[in-house]
Amino acid sequence: MIDDPVLVNDWHPVASVDELASGGPRGARLLGEDIVLWRSGSEYFAWRDLCVHRGTRLSLGKVIDGAALECPYHGWTYARDGRCVLMPAHPEQTPPAKACVDAYRAAAAHGVVWVTLGVGASPIPSFELLSDPAYHVLLAGPYRVQASGPRVVENFLDVGHFPFVHEGVLGDRSRPEIADYEAEITPSGVVATGVKVFQPDPYATGRGSTVTYTYRVHRPLSASFIKHGELSFGMLLSVTPHDAVDSSAWMWMAMNYEPDSPMIEFQDRIFAQDRPILESQRPELLPLDLQAELHLRSDRTAIAYRRWLREIGMRTGVA
Numbered sequence: 001m002i003d004d005p006v007l008v009n010d011w012h013p014v015a016s017v018d019e020l021a022s023g024g025p026r027g028a029r030l031l032g033e034d035i036v037l038w039r040s041g042s043e044y045f046a047w048r049d050l051c052v053h054r055g056t057r058l059s060l061g062k063v064i065d066g067a068a069l070e071c072p073y074h075g076w077t078y079a080r081d082g083r084c085v086l087m088p089a090h091p092e093q094t095p096p097a098k099a100c101v102d103a104y105r106a107a108a109a110h111g112v113v114w115v116t117l118g119v120g121a122s123p124i125p126s127f128e129l130l131s132d133p134a135y136h137v138l139l140a141g142p143y144r145v146q147a148s149g150p151r152v153v154e155n156f157l158d159v160g161h162f163p164f165v166h167e168g169v170l171g172d173r174s175r176p177e178i179a180d181y182e183a184e185i186t187p188s189g190v191v192a193t194g195v196k197v198f199q200p201d202p203y204a205t206g207r208g209s210t211v212t213y214t215y216r217v218h219r220p221l222s223a224s225f226i227k228h229g230e231l232s233f234g235m236l237l238s239v240t241p242h243d244a245v246d247s248s249a250w251m252w253m254a255m256n257y258e259p260d261s262p263m264i265e266f267q268d269r270i271f272a273q274d275r276p277i278l279e280s281q282r283p284e285l286l287p288l289d290l291q292a293e294l295h296l297r298s299d300r301t302a303i304a305y306r307r308w309l310r311e312i313g314m315r316t317g318v319a
């Protein structure tokens with residue numbers, strides 16, 4: 001497991017609820033740790049993906065009667081509390097107390113299963129628009145990307161790239177200027193307000209307008225924005241840190257209008273434009289030393305994000 005108390009104690013998205021509809025099991029990787037996910041009724045389980053008998057991956061096994069997980073190798077069967085309850089070669093023998101998996105905490109929220117490898121010190125990230133009845137909510141991704149989690153979050157906070165990476169959709173090369181805006185570190189993360197940009201197609205409706213963004217960074221790998229103009233569109237991003245430079249981006253979109261084009265495909269196209277940029281960035285680890293890269297006034301949100309990561313002692317994906 002990666003040695004990073006901040007992320008170890010955070011909640012991370014690992015699978016959609018739909019992927020566990022049949023109960024599982026399913027493997028996932030989080031912070032350098034292989035885990036097995038499965039479901040029993042409405043309860044989700046996340047264990048170390050390793051049978052204590054011979055180290056086989058439990059994610060290759062089977063859920064038995066929706067209530068236990070069977071190892072694929074010799075059929076050792078683990079109950080919901082993680083204890084082995086059956087060793088089929090010796091059915092009469094009570095498994096020793098040591099025959100027990102390492103269990104983590106798992107919970108479902110926003111259609112996704114979240115896991116913490118530690119205590120789950122802060123709540124699962126939330127975003128007010130996801131529970132606002134005036135908004136349609138859709139989940140895009142997860143998008144796997146060979147980049148560090150903090151590089152992915154910083155890209156999400158960055159408006160200066162719109163005219164170049166998302167030309168014709170989120171930006172216009174002939175209008176690349178960014179007016180001054182405010183960004184600050186607050187007790188609950190980073191907030192940037194009054195971020196104004198002209199967008200050729202801000203809502204995937206085919207009509208251009210100037211929109212104003214409010215960005216918030218809730219947790220080191222979770223951030224949101226709301227953009228207001230003639231309509232309102234918001235997004236929550238949460239990045240799964242599989243390893244230091246291997247991530248998945250989950251993006252919940254919320255809009256107060258009936259989208260007239262397929263929004264998931266729209267987001268797929270946008271992320272496909274960001275991916276080669278993210279995978280090309282060097283160093284791969286986000287430098288927290290502000291002297292290490294050059295910054296402009298329009299990079300205020302990124303500067304605040306880097307400062308905040310440093311303050312809270314983030315270690316993964318940063319240098």
Ligand code: FES
Nearest residue numbers: 051053054071074
């Ligand atoms: S390795 Fe799992 S039962 Fe033997």
Ligand SMILES: [Fe+2]
Nearest residue numbers: 155165166274
């Ligand atoms: Fe982008």
